[in-house]
Amino acid sequence: MDYNLQPLLLSLKLSLTTTLLLFVIGVPIAYWLSKSKSSLKPFWESLISLPLVLPPSVLGFYLLLAFSPNSIFGRFLKEHFDLNLIFSFEGLVIASVIYSLPFMVHPVQSGFQSLPDSLKEAAYTLGISPLNTFVRVLLPNIRPSLLSGIVLSFAHTVGEFGVVLMIGGSIPGVTRVASIAIYEEVDSMHYDVADFYAKVLILASFIILFLLFLANKKYKGKII
Amino acid sequence: MYKIQVIKELHSSEGKMILDVDISVKQGSFTSIVGKSGAGKTTILRMLAGLVKPDKGSIHSGGDVWFDSNTNKNKIPQERSIGFVFQDFALFPNMTVLENLKCVQSEKDEKQIKELLSLTGLTALASCRPDSLSGGQKQRLALARALVRKPKLLILDEPFSAIDQDTRIRLQQEILKIHKSYNLTTILVSHDLTEVLRLSDYVIEIGNGKIMRQGNTDLFFSNEGKTDQFRMTGQVVDLFYENEKRFANVIVGNMLIKVRVEDSMEALLRIGDIVLLSLNDFNPIIKKINT
Numbered sequence: 001m002d003y004n005l006q007p008l009l010l011s012l013k014l015s016l017t018t019t020l021l022l023f024v025i026g027v028p029i030a031y032w033l034s035k036s037k038s039s040l041k042p043f044w045e046s047l048i049s050l051p052l053v054l055p056p057s058v059l060g061f062y063l064l065l066a067f068s069p070n071s072i073f074g075r076f077l078k079e080h081f082d083l084n085l086i087f088s089f090e091g092l093v094i095a096s097v098i099y100s101l102p103f104m105v106h107p108v109q110s111g112f113q114s115l116p117d118s119l120k121e122a123a124y125t126l127g128i129s130p131l132n133t134f135v136r137v138l139l140p141n142i143r144p145s146l147l148s149g150i151v152l153s154f155a156h157t158v159g160e161f162g163v164v165l166m167i168g169g170s171i172p173g174v175t176r177v178a179s180i181a182i183y184e185e186v187d188s189m190h191y192d193v194a195d196f197y198a199k200v201l202i203l204a205s206f207i208i209l210f211l212l213f214l215a216n217k218k219y220k221g222k223i224i
Numbered sequence: 225m226y227k228i229q230v231i232k233e234l235h236s237s238e239g240k241m242i243l244d245v246d247i248s249v250k251q252g253s254f255t256s257i258v259g260k261s262g263a264g265k266t267t268i269l270r271m272l273a274g275l276v277k278p279d280k281g282s283i284h285s286g287g288d289v290w291f292d293s294n295t296n297k298n299k300i301p302q303e304r305s306i307g308f309v310f311q312d313f314a315l316f317p318n319m320t321v322l323e324n325l326k327c328v329q330s331e332k333d334e335k336q337i338k339e340l341l342s343l344t345g346l347t348a349l350a351s352c353r354p355d356s357l358s359g360g361q362k363q364r365l366a367l368a369r370a371l372v373r374k375p376k377l378l379i380l381d382e383p384f385s386a387i388d389q390d391t392r393i394r395l396q397q398e399i400l401k402i403h404k405s406y407n408l409t410t411i412l413v414s415h416d417l418t419e420v421l422r423l424s425d426y427v428i429e430i431g432n433g434k435i436m437r438q439g440n441t442d443l444f445f446s447n448e449g450k451t452d453q454f455r456m457t458g459q460v461v462d463l464f465y466e467n468e469k470r471f472a473n474v475i476v477g478n479m480l481i482k483v484r485v486e487d488s489m490e491a492l493l494r495i496g497d498i499v500l501l502s503l504n505d506f507n508p509i510i511k512k513i514n515t
Contacts, residue, residue: 118314124274124302126328127328127330
């Protein structure tokens with residue numbers, strides 16, 4: 001059996017980077033959506049939820065066009081930042097963030113919506129600043145939702161295939177993540193190697209989900 | 225003196241309503257706002273706290289302008305010297321009793337926290353989380369937390385609605401004590417007239433977004449029903465039988481009045497009830513107010 005851990009480590013690196021970025025981007029978006037009374041809210045909600053229903057190849061195809069050096073966006077990135085998002089790890093990260101955005105935003109948005117407004121209002125009347133209220137009062141009280149968002153985003157990125165294949169291809173050490181490696185090993189009739197990668201992914205996914213449910217059980221009842 | 229002159233369009237289940245009130249609250253007074261649900265009582269409190277912006281008007285705290293639509297001034301809640309006790313208490317579930325108080329302090333002051341815990345009888349529960357507290361304890365914590373910033377104005381939005389009767393009476397006494405000892409100006413929204421009578425010295429009745437009636441508590445309640453009859457309010461301190469007839473001893477001001485209880489009232493009256501006394505053919509009649 002000829003295998004190496006590189007695809008697994010690359011998947012881990014991609015998932016961690018994507019989850020971290022999604023946390024920074026997704027939590028404020030989720031908060032805004034939970035409080036917004038804007039008439040455009042359904043538009044933004046639909047846009048963010050699109051990756052849930054679209055075939056990954058559709059998203060991958062348009063990202064491929066957008067990131068291409070022939071496109072305005074691609075050319076802009078190349079000329080100003082010397083950045084090529086096609087067949088690169090950075091491109092995979094951006095595509096993964098877009099693709100997994102609903103998996104972070106939805107649970108966190110639900111979490112914020114479940115908090116009574118009086119919690120925030122009480123903090124304000126007690127002199128606590130909006131930022132401190134957000135960090136010290138609101139976020140700690142939606143811990144199970146945050147955990148769900150983090151774990152789902154991470155797990156979804158690990159399992160990504162279509163988008164990665166479309167814009168990343170399969171460059172070892174750069175874009176050849178575990179899911180791509182499994183496909184290629186099967187294609188080359190190396191079932192034992194594919195089996196190894198697949199088993200590691202199954203085990204890792206089960207452990208992640210198990211820890212999520214365990215943590216949620218622990219927090220249950222501590223939240224209003 | 226707090227001056228609240230505001231206009232705000234409200235949308236209720238019964239349609240659009242214009243809240244248009246001009247309220248003055250004296251420094252050091254205990255003012256209650258009463259009225260039916262949806263009359264705009266809570267909105268007045270929320271505008272006072274800076275949680276809702278009035279469409280027009282002004283809110284003054286002494287010489288300090290909290291809101292003025294003409295000059296576009298609107299102080300954020302953090303800049304208004306208020307303590308707000310919410311109907312659902314709004315305690316922070318992720319913090320212990322102690323942390324709920326400490327997180328409000330801008331500068332560490334252990335002595336003040338100890339004082340507040342002792343004042344509200346929560347010292348032994350300092351390390352508990354709010355979800356393990358009883359309704360009365362939650363209310364005490366909400367009150368203690370509202371006092372951490374040493375506010376001049378205490379706002380109570382139906383704070384006793386989720387608490388059983390016995391605890392409620394005890395808490396009301398405690399709030400009255402705190403109101404006096406901290407030299408607070410307190411505004412209470414309540415549906416319970418007994419509570420209003422027991423606590424407040426001034427009552428404002430709101431209906432359909434307007435002030436229907438207002439006045440000193442005694443005067444306010446004795447005018448209920450708008451009759452020419454002579455009426456007084458008091459509190460039942462004793463219920464007893466004499467010659468197989470039911471009687472009540474009622475305290476009115478500093479007088480103790482013995483009143484015959486009619487059969488229809490017998491089952492309703494309890495010691496501690498606030499009652500209305502009136503005269504019928506020169507015989508005093510007793511009527512429970514909060515029924």
